[in-house]
Amino acid sequence: MASILVTGGAGYIGSHTVRHLLEQGHEVVVLDNLQTGHRGAVLTPHFYEGDIADAALIAEIVRKHSITAAVHFAALSLVGESMKFPTKYLEANTVKSQQFVQALVENGVRRIVFSSTAAVYGVPEVVPIPEDSPKHPINPYGLSKLFIEQYLQMMETLHGLKWIALRYFNAAGASEDGRIGEAHDPETHLIPLVLQAALGQRESLSIFGNDYDTPDGTCIRDYIHVRDLADAHALALQALADGKPSGSYNVGTGKGYSVLEIIEAARRITGREIPTVQAPRREGDPDELVAQVDKIRQDLGFTARHSDLETLISSAWNWHANHPHGYR
Structure with a gap:
């Protein structure tokens, strides 16, 4: 079984994914700043309160726990707030995520599952929405996530990083x-x-x-149960471990x-x-x-x-x- 770092693992979807991975027998390490997450939701003993942009902390976690893959949830996610404070969202979601991914790569971690969003599409031209639909985010939240999907593609070209981005619709349950x-x-x-x-x-x-x-x-x-979302992350991790190609996927019903x-x-x-x-x-x-x-x-x-x-x-x-x- 793998040793997996989960950022934002004290949050809603993150905590359910941590639980699912633990049930599969993985060692799971959570990194969360508890800005919006809850310590009581973390079901693994391996918890670090800290920032995803702290390169020294990432290096310490990867080395201490022999991390082989990461699931990256940590982000701000309020669409309305992103409209009022766009710079805040680009800083927290895009800039810090870039720093986090860079730290992973520098410490030898080459597999990541990224928590993206259907907000990358904006107002869709076709419903149901296929993954190759045009990406025209209408809020800074969606834009901040799209930038990271593009950055992951670049990091694959430059450093061989393998990635899967999961674009959620409406999590519930x-x-x-x-x-x-x-x-x-x-x-x-x-x-x-x-x-x-x-x-x-x-x-x-x-x-x-x-x-x-x-x-x-x-x-x-499109409402999807958080337990199904957790399963999607586990399947994405396994796909990367099995050598399947990188890419972006809708997660809905x-x-x-x-x-x-x-x-x-x-x-x-x-x-x-x-x-x-x-x-x-x-x-x-x-x-x-x-x-x-x-x-x-x-x-x-x-x-x-x-x-x-x-x-x-x-x-x-x-x-x-x-x-x-x-x-x-």
Whole structure:
């Protein structure tokens, strides 16, 4: 089994991936600055609180733990905040990631799985979105991730780095046993916001726009269970270990649910009212974002097995109902 460094392993998707890799028998080392992550979500004893741009720390971790591959989650990820503070996002996500990758290469690590995003596409020309769609990010968050995908390509040319970038759509859900789940501050994701309203932590849920070109007028998104995302990272690591070529992959289900479908399912599962209020559209929200998933299925053997609407919401509800204040 391999010794793997996971940056951002105290975060939502990172912590679930760490758990999955541990279950596979790998040694997993987490590096996280705990700016948005939670120490209580880290299930490995090998934890370092620090910065991904700290080259000396990276060298120490690689040497001490004989690291052979990395999974790189650490990033800022609020689209709205990136619009207000673009330089902050390019510094944290792009510049520091470049420094991190450089430190890996200098210390002999030649395999990396990168946490990218569907935001690299911007407003898609075709739905479901294939990986070769034009990349026109409409926010600095998406741009910061696209730059790193391009940098990884360059590092492969220059230094033989092998990489896979996974472009997520909408992560959701929690672990089956309810031990780890989704806890952001501020919370911006739809399903946690819906469940906070169900718990009475919010007076109501805002529905941003009801005039989209969709069957019920609300946005449609491709939701994937965080457990399936963790599996995708493990498969990507194995593909690199097996010598498969570098590349970028969508990670989704190929099916979308509307905002109203999510709310109705949550009402049924929780047995709560979940009051809603109508709000204006948000700038830059496309009608529909759904992944084309043929490539990852064919190349990596990935299939989303836990991403039906019932599992997504019931697992998240189990977490939120038992952890109403997150990890605090």
